[in-house]
Amino acid sequence: MNINDFKSNDGIAWCPGCGDFGILNALKKALVALGRPPKDVLLVSGIGQAAKLPHYIKCNCFNGLHGRAIPPAVAAKIVNPNLTVLVTTGDGDCYGEGGNHFIHNIRRNVDITVIVHNNQVYGLTKGQASPTTDLGYETKVQTKGVIIEPIHPLEIAISLGCGFVARGYVANSEHLSWLISEGIKHKGFSLIDVLQPCVTYNKKNTYEWYTKRVYKVNDDPLYNPQDKVLAYQKAAEWGDKIPIGIIYRSDKETYEERSGIDKWTPLAEANIENVDIAGVFKDFM
């Protein structure tokens, strides 16, 4: 299997230089490295520039509503556990309109991987502030600068006990690809927040800005991603230095294991030829 197995024939509608290209390439590399064929991969997305990614890769795809990517991904994984299920979502899609699903599905802990293209703006709708936009950043809507504190997704995820919390950067492609593979291999909800420059609408958090700041946390032999307090402190670092890598990891029971549905015949494999649903309809009459 090689990267061309994931080649889609759709024309790409991202701006030249957009950080989303880096996520697309890193994801393909991770799937090749893990030997997951396109037929066994499902990408789920909502609406936004990030949400276009499943169109640009050959595999199964579900493109739903803005902010609503995680619920169908969870449902698909439960009915067909043989699928590798990933969500490709934006900072607005996941942390804004989809914030409730983000929080409660970390608690639920179904085995999916969520990749957040965090460009710190609403790219598709032309550059308004998103939940991760830095304080003071001026946009055409926030003309005097953003006055609302940004959300801290990694800290939220760690505090909720998410078993895999990572941050990647599109310009560190091999590293990002490794993070995605590790996220897929982790059993349970994995979050990979990716620093993704929007070259058109985010004139502050540019490639240059991120490159000057990022450092790989797992290069430090003293860093222990299983230490929750240390991980929380690391996740809070945002300024002159920004850590990337696996910030927190802990193995825990998944929803499938805790509920016992991992012992059932998956719905996708069940014989439904003789199922009579007339009784269900009667309830609605």
Ligand SMILES: Cc1ncc(C[n+]2csc(CCOP(=O)(O)OP(=O)(O)O)c2C)c(N)n1
């Ligand atoms: C229910 C609903 N609310 C709002 C919108 C408008 N809308 C579409 S994409 C978007 C924001 C996209 O930002 P983000 O999720 O960060 O993705 P990006 O485009 O930056 O990758 C908004 C507000 C919509 N299409 N549907």
Ligand code: SF4
């Ligand atoms: S507007 Fe920004 S996020 Fe959207 S494609 Fe262009 S560079 Fe990428």
Ligand SMILES: [Mg+2]
């Ligand atoms: Mg965005």
